[in-house]
Amino acid sequence: MRVTAARFLGAFARPGGEPPAGLPEVAIAGRSNVGKSSLLNQLVGRRGLARISATPGRTRQLNFFVVNERFVLVDLPGYGFAVGPERERLGWGSLVEGYLLRRATLRGVALVVDVRRGLEAEEAQVLDFLAAAAVPAAVVATKLDKLARSAARAAVVRLAGPATAGVPVIGFSARSGEGRDALWRIVGDWVAGPPRPPRAT
């Protein structure tokens, strides 16, 4: 994908307050501080587009970015930061869950995991949630550059399993750009593909 233009559309923190549904959207999900915003910046090739934070859990809103005036990338707040022990929801709350369930223009979700941590209970929960909501997903194992090449490859291979059945798994590094083309192929297919079927309820 050649990105010729990318612009910030806005940040939205109120359920139902998103911009009007228009262009196809692809959301980037994952736990706090995993590297979602860095991945988005690497994808579009604009270093400072999405804000990178050293403090986990900084992104509290849904941030919308229009790419090539053709589709929208949505940087979601991270989960797993404000989760109290009694909360079985992901700590995302109704804002993100409502968006994922109801956004008619949502075409797919890239679930970002740290290649060194792999899939944990929360990631399995997110994949279940997306499958139940009929949203296509991909698992993107990021920070590949933190491991030696062979260890990184082995860690990505280990992500294949029951939790990721039917879900593409790719390695990525926001630092080196590895995996960028593979992720663009997936995103491009989603964006060019059919819209989400209307919800039954």
Ligand SMILES: Nc1nc2c(ncn2[C@@H]2O[C@H](COP(=O)(O)OP(=O)(O)OP(=O)(O)O)[C@@H](O)[C@H]2O)c(=O)[nH]1
């Ligand atoms: N080495 C390396 N560091 C990375 C990579 N991706 C992200 N980081 C670092 O990880 C930290 C968190 O990155 P962010 O992109 O802000 O993570 P985030 O998931 O958007 O974080 P929140 O929005 O706070 O949930 C930053 O210090 C980044 O520089 C990567 O591929 N390689």
Ligand SMILES: [Mg+2]
């Ligand atoms: Mg972020």
